[in-house]
Amino acid sequence: MTAAPPRNWAGNVTFRAARVHRPSSVAELQEIVAAARSVRALGTGHxxxxxxxxxxxxxRVDGLPGRVEIDPAALTATVPAGLRYARLAEHLQAHGFALANLASLPQISVAGACATGTHGSGNGRPGLAAAVAGLRxxxxxxxxxELRRGVPExxxxxxxxxxxxxxxxxxxxLDIExxxxxxxxxxxGLPLDRLAGAFDALSGAAYSVSVFTDWASGEARVWLKCRTDRDGSDHPGDSWQGARLAGEALHPIPGIFPAACTTQGGRPGPWHERLPHFRPDFTPSSGTELQSELLLPxxxxxxxxxxxxxxxxxxxxxxxxxxxxxxxxxxLWLSPAHARDCVALHFTWSDRAEAVMRAVAAVEEELLPLGGRPHWGKLTALAPGDVAALHPRAADFRRLMADHDPEGKLRNDFVRGVFPT
Structure with missing residues (x-):
């Protein structure tokens, strides 16, 4: 048992756990869970x-033993739940394999990212959880x-x-390739008029596309991540969609030195060194920020x-x-992208909580009527029960919880708020 971590990565949540465990074996974890009155898992706290x-x-499951086991015939890799994507990617690359996509930050854990519906970008790229072919x-x-894809029960x-x-x-x-x-x-310098008027052309211009803006300047920056075996490695031109090709490396936030960012300028490199915005050996920020996100049709x-x-x-x-x-x-039943292709609108805020929540409410007032669903791991001004109402399979998931955990041992205040008994 370790000392309780006082806060999450952003510092806006102080954990209230009576005890914090870091088991070194699955058997030890089984004993902890069986004996607990209430228990939750903590990933990277992001x-x-x-x-x-x-x-x-x-x-914490990052102390469990385990290694990445690749099945080349099935094109799958079985990985420890607490493994961070950065380490998984390095291992897969060393053996000639890859994942279809990665999130902006490679420092997050596999299990935590999948459990909350975290994603990367690309018109043809589903969220990270869609790669899960089975779990224990x-x-x-x-x-x-053990649960497996293709087994209905x-x-x-x-x-x-x-x-x-x-x-x-x-x-x-996980599925690999x-x-x-x-x-x-x-x-x-992409005009926001163009973003609205030619969205499909912009979002489909590369294997993975990200657009960064402050919504007030009238302009945006665009990250085009081109898969060389499909898109080639040439840029669309010095001028494209009203935007200009950058002559130097840039950070997503204007004015910040780009040392933490992955290589730009069109130099091809392995998938895991380009798909994330940030390098695994750099902390992209101090954590003094808050985040919210809505996924819309x-x-x-x-x-x-x-x-x-x-x-x-x-x-x-x-x-x-x-x-x-x-x-x-x-x-996936609780995925914000369940049954629909989505646009994901993400917001990185300052750490001024009260002012941020007013801003989050203003954003949601505009976007929820368009079909927005909040990211499960980020801030929302919605009442918890209202979040569940946005998911067509919420009632099915409630029944699944009752089947797996009839006593509610794994439900905390957050889950009980979304799915009240």
Missing amino acids: SFNRIADTDGDLV MVAPDGRLV DRLDGAVVALGALGIVTELT PTYDVAQWVYT RSAAPQAVEALRRIGHRIAPVLQISEVRTVAADD
């Missing part, structure tokens, strides 16, 4: 709300349970984005862009940067 909090036992977890009574599609409410995940089996290279280009992107432009001056005082990405549909 959530901005109380999704991982508990007043009971908090378990410790059930509330301490049993080890396992209901894996309900158990991947599960908010930590079904069991403590110990391993995940042969390795590939990516070249990254950055464009500046991709068809609503033009209306969403115009709505955010209308309130840009209201949110600008507390906004560091906003990122626009796309996420392909999946069939």
Whole structure:
């Protein structure tokens, strides 16, 4: 048992756990879970709300033994739940394999990212959880349970984005593919009029596309991540969609030195050294920030862009940067991209909590009527029960929780708020 971590990565959540454990074996984890009155798992602490909090036992799974086991025939890799994507990517690359996508930050854990519906970007790229072909977890009574894709009674599609409410995940089996290279280009000065008017052309211009703006200046920067075996490695031109090719490396937030960023300028490199915005050996910021995000139907992107432009001056005082990405549909019950291709509108705020929550409420007032669903690990002004109402399979997930955890051992205040009994 370790000393309780006082805060999450951002510093806006102080954990209330009575005990914090870092088991060194699955058997030890099983004993902890079976004996606990209330238990939750903690990954890298990169959530901005109380999704991982508990007043009971908090378990870190990054101390569990395990190694990456690659099945070249099945094109899968079985990985420890607490492994960070950066280390997983290095291992896969060394053996000639890759994941289809990565999030902006490679420092996050595999299990935590999947449980909260975290994603990268690309019109054809679903969220990270869509790669899960199976998982193992410790059930509330301490049993080890395995769920697999293609086994209807396992209901894996309900158990991947599960908010930590079904069991403590110990391993995940992920889809992989042969390795590939990516070249990254950055464009500046994209008119927001063009972002709204030509959204499909912009978001489909490369394997992965990210747009950064403050919604008040009228302009944006665009990161084009081109897969060289599909898109080639040449940039679209010095002038593209009204934007200009950057002549130097840039950080997503204007004015910040780009040393923490992955290589730009079109120099091809391995997938895991280009798809994230930030290098694994750099902390991209001090953590003194807050984040929120809404995923909307991709068809609503033009209306969403115009709505955010209308309130840009209201949110600008507390906004560091906003990122626009796309996420392909999946069939995972609690995924914000469930059954629909999405545009993801992400906001990195200052650490002024009260002012930020007013800004979050203003954004949600504009975007929720367009079909927005909040990211499970980030801030929202919505009442918890209202978040559940945005998910068509919420009732199915409630029944799944009752099947896996009838006593509610794995439910904390966050989960009970979303799914009241």
